[in-house]
Amino acid sequence: MRTATRTMHLDAIVHNLGRVHHLAPNANILAMVKANAYGHGVANVLPALQTFADSLEDSNRLALGVATLQEAIELRKLGWSHSIGVIEGVFSFDEWQMAHQIQAQCVIHQHEQVEWALSDVPSDGSPTRKIWLKLNTGMNRLGFEPNEITSVAKTLNNAEYDLILTSHFANADDVSHPLNRKQIQTFNNVLVRLKSQVSQNIQASLCNSEGVINFPDCHYNWVRPGIMLYGSSPIIDKSAEDLNLRPAMIFGAKVMAIHHLQVGQAVGYGSRFVCERPTVKGIISVGYGDGYPRVVTDEAWVSVVSNGETYQCPIIGRVAMDMIAMDLTNVPEPKIADDVVLWGNANLGHPSVDDVASWAGTIGYELLCRTTGRPIKNVT
Ligand SMILES: Cc1ncc(COP(=O)(O)O)c(C=O)c1O
Incomplete structure (x- = not known):
């Protein structure tokens, strides 16, 4: 599933x-x-x-x-x-x-x-x-x-x-x-x-x-x-952590595929990302059809938890409707089903929704409101 x-x-x-x-x-x-x-x-x-x-x-x-x-x-x-x-x-x-x-x-x-x-x-x-x-x-x-x-x-x-x-x-x-x-x-x-x-x-x-x-x-x-x-920051130059606010929504996925790419190979629609080094690429089954913005800049990253460690992994290529590719080259032993966080708690090494909003040229309000009914919903 x-x-x-x-x-x-x-x-x-x-x-x-x-x-x-x-x-x-x-x-x-x-x-x-x-x-x-x-x-x-x-x-x-x-x-x-x-x-x-x-x-x-x-x-x-x-x-x-x-x-x-x-x-x-x-x-x-x-x-x-x-x-x-x-x-x-x-x-x-x-x-x-x-x-x-x-x-x-x-x-x-x-x-x-x-x-x-x-x-x-x-x-x-x-x-x-x-x-x-x-x-x-x-x-x-x-x-x-x-x-x-x-x-x-x-x-x-x-x-x-x-x-x-x-x-x-x-x-x-x-x-x-x-x-x-x-x-x-x-x-x-x-x-x-x-x-x-x-x-x-x-x-x-x-x-x-x-x-x-x-x-x-x-x-x-x-x-x-x-x-x-x-738990999103309402103030221009302050983060949620600065204000001691806690994010109420963690948007996550798990690694569903891993591939090894050579220098010069391109990733995804428009071949926007081209490997400049041998690259380990992971895919997650989540995209703009779930509410992650397609328009994020090259600064965008997700956090990947592998063998108990958390890594910042850049998003590579275009965000698609159902899938996103990320660069796992710096993760020592990436595995299928490793946890990925698209936005969550910055204190745990995740990007915050406000980070993602800044990469997408919008505000946390819009991203939160635009998440769709498609991801599995958990309440804890
Ligand atoms: C009249 C009014 N009051 C309060 C709020 C809550 O604002 P915020 O989410 O910035 O705290 C809004 C949000 O649009 C509003 O329109």
Whole structure:
């Protein structure tokens, strides 16, 4: 049988949630599990989130964040009973009513959503009475402008909704980017205004993973970490190990074929790699059909565990749909079924998902989300 695997390490997710709690001890956590928990499988990771919630004095301090109502419905089907936040909000009045039914909290970022909320106010005590009111502070993606949000907040407050003012950073991965401070200032100004003109009870939420790490003075009532929960670094010049984050996904395979090539022989599609020395070449049965990016540069390597030692082995030739070739010349006695890690734990000598992302000109988020259902999935 094919040996490509994606192994999810739930202890890593619990550890990473602990890091968030350590960095933002006074904030509640909306743990982002959108896009199938950043590709890890929401059903796979839910036990880790539940374990962490149970370890808190008040388990309601952990809620889950999704992008859409469909993702919220899936969480309820899987048995998640605590709060859920839907960060894109609902797309129709029917969805708004469905949000009541499944007791989800919604972002409201535009006027039609306000109308739906006013036409059908959930009963007292319903979680849907809590609204995440989105402010555009400079990302220019979603949200009300600073000069229109007070009247929206007043309207919703008069209809007895509880409000959490929320916004999103555009550049929080780069702590020195000037827009960060502008966004924070706009957010603070609006928060002060809403508290004085609308309600003192308005809560606030600004920080994703990058903000949790880079802006400790902006944690407010709720932080919304995503990528750091899965052990990929959210910060431009820091690795996951620098931040004491553990990778939740190990992407692996086993050597399926070994060949000895002569100088001048070429490997794979396009004959892109030509041997400059006698080369021991190994093949693994995994490729872009499994989610490993085809576009990696010649810097790309995998780690191979052979006779208990770990070796860095360059990828040679083009990554294909189902197979990847690597140079095993420096491995003393390579064998069929030796373990190979495509991305995993840098502390164990593996390339990290962030390394692979840099070879592919993208970010860890995209690679994690784009892993396919094809590799065997393990949860440990
Ligand atoms: C509104 C919002 N909050 C939080 C997050 C989580 O961000 P990150 O994964 O960078 O922590 C996202 C991610 O896209 C988001 O869109």
